[in-house]
Amino acid sequence: MHQANSSGGPPPAIQAIDLVKTYPGDIRALDGLSLDVEAGAVFGMLGPNGAGKSTTVKILTTLSRPDSGSALVSGIDVLRQPDAVRRVIGVVGQKSAVDTTATGRENLQLQGRFYGLGGKALRARIDDLLGRFGLGADGNRIVGTYSGGMQRKLDVAMGLIHQPRVLFLDEPTTGLDPDARAELWGEVRRLTGEGLTILLTTHYLEEADQLCRRLVIVDRGRIVAQGTPDELKAELRGDAIVAELRDASATDRAVAALERVPGLSEAAAEGRTVRTRADRGPSSVPSVIAALEAAGIAVAAVTVARPSLDDVYFRHTGRSYSATQPEAVR
8 A cells, every 4th residue: 555755745666664684693784774765766875885775675675574664665565565566676686687698588588477478568578678778789699798788788677577666776887887887877867767766776976976866875774864966965065175194193183283273174084084174175275284284294185176975975974985985896
């Protein structure tokens, strides 16, 4: 049964309430996570490895059960009616699900049959998906000969074979080169333009910024920030000034020095860098350098930037998001 949201508008496509999940070793993967996902849009979950993103997806796609809490997908209870949920969702996991020894067309045929499709309707659906993902000329090729980007497109096509209402994309572009990533972004935009709801988990700040109408930042199983990308960045007043120090042991003294400079705020340290904020970043750089040098602290470099999602993450967690990522996804 669909439930209207508290504002009286249409019900959310996905709703999770107080999800808790603990793994052996007393590892709390989810610690009371709640979210509402608007229908017909891309909703992002941003966070480092171990934040709880994939655990959330597993629960919402009926692959795992929470210790407590509840969830609805397209108005269907994932715990009470898991079979019904599976009929209305598509899932593209972190690891490719394609059979590399079969052709692209054969992969789609097998996936369609899992959902009871067949005959002319299935053939037409396969032709349509191969065409829209730019795989029409390669449908009869063995998938093992596809590039990584082509295989990922086929993964997404398989998730769409039965025309789901909600599509889960769990870090779909990890490992892809920039061109392949951009092509997949284009497909995601087209899908939401057709009314599909997409829940996207990602490592990439730019991906979340570009694709998501709304997003949540997840850390240690909890949502620490949520809103549109612009709303989240607007919370931060002024420009970010980041100073890289030559001596990592000097960061505490650097923070203390910057806290005494008029016009600066939110000084904090991480590794060998110190961050602060200023209404007019470029004009504040000389004051930052002078304060650090007066404290006897050698500066290797100083950068200034407009507010970013990395700044939002740092403000809510005390850690730079990029510093939490494996080198391959920075």
